[in-house]
Amino acid sequence: MTSSPSGRRAPRGSLSAAATRRVERPAPLRQAVYDALLELIVNRTLAPGQHLVEAELAEYLGVSRQPVREALQRLQTDGWVDLRPAQGAFVHTPTEEEADQLLAVRSVLETYSAKLAAEHATASDVKLLRKLQKAGEEALVTANVERLVKANADLHAAVAEISRNKVLAEMIGLVDRRVRWYYTPIARPRSRDSWNEHAELVAAIAEGDADRAGEVMHRHAEQTRQTYHDRKAPESSTDSD
Amino acid sequence: MTSSPSGRRAPRGSLSAAATRRVERPAPLRQAVYDALLELIVNRTLAPGQHLVEAELAEYLGVSRQPVREALQRLQTDGWVDLRPAQGAFVHTPTEEEADQLLAVRSVLETYSAKLAAEHATASDVKLLRKLQKAGEEALVTANVERLVKANADLHAAVAEISRNKVLAEMIGLVDRRVRWYYTPIARPRSRDSWNEHAELVAAIAEGDADRAGEVMHRHAEQTRQTYHDRKAPESSTDSD
DNA sequence: GAAGTGCTTTTTGTATGCGAAAAGCTGTAT
DNA sequence: ATACAGCTTTTCGCATACAAAAAGCACTTC
Numbered sequence: 171m172t173s174s175p176s177g178r179r180a181p182r183g184s185l186s187a188a189a190t191r192r193v194e195r196p197a198p199l200r201q202a203v204y205d206a207l208l209e210l211i212v213n214r215t216l217a218p219g220q221h222l223v224e225a226e227l228a229e230y231l232g233v234s235r236q237p238v239r240e241a242l243q244r245l246q247t248d249g250w251v252d253l254r255p256a257q258g259a260f261v262h263t264p265t266e267e268e269a270d271q272l273l274a275v276r277s278v279l280e281t282y283s284a285k286l287a288a289e290h291a292t293a294s295d296v297k298l299l300r301k302l303q304k305a306g307e308e309a310l311v312t313a314n315v316e317r318l319v320k321a322n323a324d325l326h327a328a329v330a331e332i333s334r335n336k337v338l339a340e341m342i343g344l345v346d347r348r349v350r351w352y353y354t355p356i357a358r359p360r361s362r363d364s365w366n367e368h369a370e371l372v373a374a375i376a377e378g379d380a381d382r383a384g385e386v387m388h389r390h391a392e393q394t395r396q397t398y399h400d401r402k403a404p405e406s407s408t409d410s411d
Numbered sequence: 412m413t414s415s416p417s418g419r420r421a422p423r424g425s426l427s428a429a430a431t432r433r434v435e436r437p438a439p440l441r442q443a444v445y446d447a448l449l450e451l452i453v454n455r456t457l458a459p460g461q462h463l464v465e466a467e468l469a470e471y472l473g474v475s476r477q478p479v480r481e482a483l484q485r486l487q488t489d490g491w492v493d494l495r496p497a498q499g500a501f502v503h504t505p506t507e508e509e510a511d512q513l514l515a516v517r518s519v520l521e522t523y524s525a526k527l528a529a530e531h532a533t534a535s536d537v538k539l540l541r542k543l544q545k546a547g548e549e550a551l552v553t554a555n556v557e558r559l560v561k562a563n564a565d566l567h568a569a570v571a572e573i574s575r576n577k578v579l580a581e582m583i584g585l586v587d588r589r590v591r592w593y594y595t596p597i598a599r600p601r602s603r604d605s606w607n608e609h610a611e612l613v614a615a616i617a618e619g620d621a622d623r624a625g626e627v628m629h630r631h632a633e634q635t636r637q638t639y640h641d642r643k644a645p646e647s648s649t650d651s652d
Numbered sequence: 653g654a655a656g657t658g659c660t661t662t663t664t665g666t667a668t669g670c671g672a673a674a675a676g677c678t679g680t681a682t
Numbered sequence: 683a684t685a686c687a688g689c690t691t692t693t694c695g696c697a698t699a700c701a702a703a704a705a706g707c708a709c710t711t712c
Contacts, residue, residue, distance in 0.1 A: 198496060199696070200484075223663070234697045239665090240484055243441075247488050255439060256664060256703055271578040275520075282519045337512040341582065440666070464693070475667045480695090497673055499694060 199233055203241040206231060211250055211261055212351055218263040222251065249348055269352045273398060276345045277391035280326065283342055284371060284387035286333035288380040295332045296376045302328055303372050306365050318361055319354060323347075325368055329375070329387075353398060360397045367393065440474055444482040447472060452491055452502055453592055459504040463492065490589055510593045514639060517586045518632035521567065524583055525612060525628035527574035529621040536573045537617045543569055544613050547606050559602055560595060564588075566609055570616070570628075594639060601638045608634065 207227070210216045222242065228235045246253040252260045291299075306321035326346055330339035367390040374383035448468070451457045463483065469476045487494040493501050532540075547562035567587055571580035608631040615624035 225663075235664095236696055236698090240481065243481055243485060244488055247485055257705090258664060268578065271576045274576060275523075275579050275582065278519055278523045279516075282516075335512045335515060337509065337586075338516050341516065345578075466693075476694095477666055477668090497694060498675090 198237075200237040200240040200244075203227075203231060203233060203237045204244055207238075207241055207245060208250060211245075212347075216261050218261050220261045222259040222261065224258070248344060264348075264352050269349075269398065270395070272345055272349050272352070273391070273395040276342070276349055277388060277395060279338060279342050279345060280329075280391050281384045281388040283330045283333045283335070283338055284375065285380045285384035286335055286338070287329045288375045288378055288383035290334045291332050291375050291378065295328075296372070298328055299325070299332075299372045299375060303365075303368055306368060310361055310365055319350060322364070322368075323350065329371070332375070353394070360394070363393070364390070440478040441481040441485075444468075444472060444474060444478045445485055448479075448482055448486060449491060452486075453588075453595075457502050459502050461502045463500040463502065465499070489585060505589075505593050510590075510639065511636070513586055513590050513593070514632070514636040517583070517590055518629060518636060520579060520583050520586060521570075521632050522625050522629040524571045524574045524576070524579055525616065526621045526625035527576055527579070528570045529616045529619055529624035531575045532573050532616050532619065536569075537613070539569055540566070540573075540613045540616060544606070544609055547609060551602055551606055560591065563605070563609075564591065570612070573616070594635070600642070601635070604634070605631070 207216070207222075216222065224235045224238050224242070228238045231238070242251060242253065242259045245251045246259070250262055252262050254260065287295075302321065302325045306318070306325060309317035309321045323346065327339070327343065330342045333339065367386065371383060371386045371390065374386050448457070448463075457463065465476045465479050465483070468483075469479045472479070483492060483494065483500045486492045487500070491503055493503050495501065528536075543562065543566045547559070547566060550558035550562045564587065568580070568584065571583045574580065608627065612624060612627045612631065615627050
């Protein structure tokens with residue numbers, strides 16, 4: 171939006187170094203556009219298969235085509251849209267096969283992530299996990315789907331973070347977001363079990379038991395995968411939460 | 412089976428369906444630029460840390476800044492350059508930590524890939540693997556480093572392909588290329604052992620022994636990782652064989 | 653009436669232009 | 683001589699302009 175240059179003055183050397191938190195960078199417009207489009211895709215405003223016309227998006231977002239183009243191309247490499255050579259961008263249509271493949275890869279990555287997390291977790295890490303676990307269980311009580319999804323994502327992201335492998339964490343982030351996109355419409359039924367498994371996982375990490383953490387996470391991921399397959403049969407029209 | 416979703420117009424009855432090879436698309440310029448820049452980075456023409464000026468690259472490649480920009484941004488998401496907000500692109504400088512993390516992720520992904528490959532390999536798949544194995548051993552004899560690196564990449568890519576998991580294969584492709592970038596300078600010494608392990612891997616896949624294939628690949632990947640660490644400190648490792 | 657062909661419209665791909673931010677340099681004052 | 687301030691240069695980020703390709707439509711023809 172309007173990023174008015176509100177007198178951001180470069181601090182002189184006289185300022186305390188600790189407080190000199192790198193002032194927010196001009197925030198590249200393409201990033202904002204990327205976020206906006208991703209949000210529109212994830213919440214189904216832009217339907218799978220839909221043709222995305224650069225000019226339309228540009229006008230809708232109030233920017234020129236250039237940032238839109240750049241955002242679309244990054245969306246492609248991240249698997250959200252298909253960019254056909256001289257034809258433009260289409261919202262990616264997830265196939266059953268692809269969903270399963272993503273879930274399989276996720277399972278492998280998350281299992282490894284859990285193992286590493288158990289090896290590296292500090293006391294404060296465990297504290298954070300317990301906090302997230304609690305937040306998830308609270309969301310479970312209120313049956314707020316949106317909060318549940320976020321709590322789930324936060325916990326998994328935290329585990330990935332604690333694994334101390336940035337490359338791994340980044341990959342998990344990408345895969346998880348796409349899995350969530352496919353999975354959200356049917357996320358409700360498994361929530362209870364899912365959080366019980368999470369609790370088990372946190373316990374294993376707290377004990378520093380890598381093998382057990384990996385095993386629990388593997389079971390958790392495969393369970394999710396199974397649930398996806400079981401649920402896939404009934405074509406749900408609109409699930410309201 | 413998942414048929415083509417929508418509107419793929421059936422070819423005229425008069426045309427042979429098999430021969431209707433989709434004519435090559437105009438080949439977007441950004442793709443050519445991406446490939447060119449990646450090549451320049453991998454072969455060290457563009458050194459790590461170097462500042463890449465759009466205008467210079469554009470002139471050098473004989474195109475305008477636009478395709479260069481788009482290529483640079485994709486290079487960023489793939490981890491080859493760092494795009495600092497208002498400052499431009501810099502060739503990514505791999506850290507020791509990052510290399511190890513990549514090797515770790517690669518190990519996990521490739522292990523899973525090998526397992527799947529053992530489960531899905533057909534007779535012709537095995538034939539292909541044996542051919543690639545033979546090509547590698549020949550390259551080993553001629554001691555042609557470039558050919559060796561390519562043969563190695565081809566074999567691993569083939570295994571990923573045979574796993575029948577496209578998502579996995581794509582990820583392995585990304586990770587492997589970066590690993591190779593870090594690893595190539597020291598690729599020579601381990602070639603012999605490496606190809607012995609490859610032979611073992613192919614055998615396991617041919618037998619359809621998923622556990623063994625996974626175990627062999629895991630050992631192979633961890634060995635590579637170890638070699639990387641040993642080599643990094645230019646100790647007098649004398650002969651590794 | 654149906655099929656094929658050529659034209660028009662739409663949309664992408666590439667190039668260029670312009671403003672702004674950051675880095676570098678020079679001159680001056682202490 | 684050094685350090686700071688202000689200016690200049692460089693380079694990016696975004697907008698716009700133009701050309702080429704593809705899709706859609708209407709017209710013609712058999």
